[in-house]
């Protein structure tokens with residue numbers, strides 16, 4: 001199993017506060033041909049705001065698992081609080097995902113579990129929170145045969161994965177600007193040094209750089 005953390009950042013390491021080149025971001029993401037995209041619940045909500053003006057009304061077809069190409073990635077979202085209740089069909093309708101899978105925990109509202117079950121979403125109870133992401137990876141390998149997992153998430157979930165020593169590779173699309181005030185630093189939550197070796201450095205034009213680092217010594221501090 002390989003875990004790739006993929007992010008678009010400013011030169012000063014911010015995830016927000018500038019215009020991400022979405023076409024390049026998702027072209028690189030797609031090039032990994034990952035079985036699973038691991039997406040933070042906050043990222044999913046922000047993504048919906050970005051791509052759909054408003055949440056469409058649910059229809060009968062939204063209760064059925066989509067039949068799509070097996071090569072498409074599953075979008076796996078930890079959403080223990082049920083933030084995506086009433087919104088998931090808008091994500092499921094994206095034809096770049098095979099389907100949505102939700103990770104729940106001990107505090108997940110029963111109404112959200114009912115919502116997921118009624119709509120035929122796979123959901124997995126990961127136990128007491130905060131849960132172990134090593135267990136999540138084991139589950140995804142066992143249930144879905146996952147071999148490559150790509151993160152499309154913010155600093156919180158990426159930080160958890162780095163602190164757990166679970167990231168194998170870091171892919172950064174660096175944009176040529178400094179956010180300065182109000183940055184949202186990708187590595188803000190990382191608590192121990194992570195040693196890297198440069199695997200790829202490619203200019204994508206217009207000052208953008210794609211950097212790929214291999215993690216050679218993870219800065220494991222916890223779960």
Ligand SMILES: NC(=O)c1ccc[n+]([C@@H]2O[C@H](COP(=O)([O-])OP(=O)(O)OC[C@H]3O[C@@H](n4cnc5c(N)ncnc54)[C@H](OP(=O)(O)O)[C@@H]3O)[C@@H](O)[C@H]2O)c1
Pocket residue numbers: 006007008009014015016020039040041042043044046047077078079080081083129130131152153154155156157158160
């Ligand atoms: N520039 C880029 O490349 C890029 C890429 C992705 C996202 N973003 C931006 O990043 C922002 C969101 O980032 P974010 O850091 O706020 O959130 P996030 O990483 O999107 O979401 C946090 C995730 O971590 C989980 N989590 C939190 N604490 C946990 C714990 N202790 N144990 C296990 N799981 C835990 C949450 O699950 P629960 O919901 O269950 O708590 C949630 O799914 C958005 O504005 C988005 O647009 C930028």
